[in-house]
Amino acid sequence: EVQLVESGGGLVQPGGSLRLSCAASGFTFSSYAMNWVRQAPGKGLEWVSTINMLGGITRYADSVKGRFTISRDNAKNTLYLQMNSLKPEDTAVYSCAKTKSRTAWDSRQYDYWGQGTQVTVSS
Numbered sequence: 704e705v706q707l708v709e710s711g712g713g714l715v716q717p718g719g720s721l722r723l724s725c726a727a728s729g730f731t732f733s734s735y736a737m738n739w740v741r742q743a744p745g746k747g748l749e750w751v752s753t754i755n756m757l758g759g760i761t762r763y764a765d766s767v768k769g770r771f772t773i774s775r776d777n778a779k780n781t782l783y784l785q786m787n788s789l790k791p792e793d794t795a796v797y798s799c800a801k802t803k804s805r806t807a808w809d810s811r812q813y814d815y816w817g818q819g820t821q822v823t824v825s826s
Contacts, residue, residue, distance in 0.1 A: 753808075782799050
């Protein structure tokens, strides 16, 4: 059974930082690209970032480029998102998502995602 469990969210002031983690199990973590997505109150799902299987290639939404860094530790089956210079508009539930295809790693098509962790940016 595939499981993705996020942690590390919380309340932070504008300009602050948080590091999210996603513990993965039930599949060969190192064989799949992984993603972070977010959903703000009253809005749809928004793609945030993607990292390829070995972690050497990353992609970011324009809204987070230069502020967020995605990484992974395949030995620990864990995905990370370092978030710096946080803004109120970053407030959302952040979830990690497994890419559906092993070959189309940049497809942004997901077959599993976690319950998410709440990030609130407010003074």
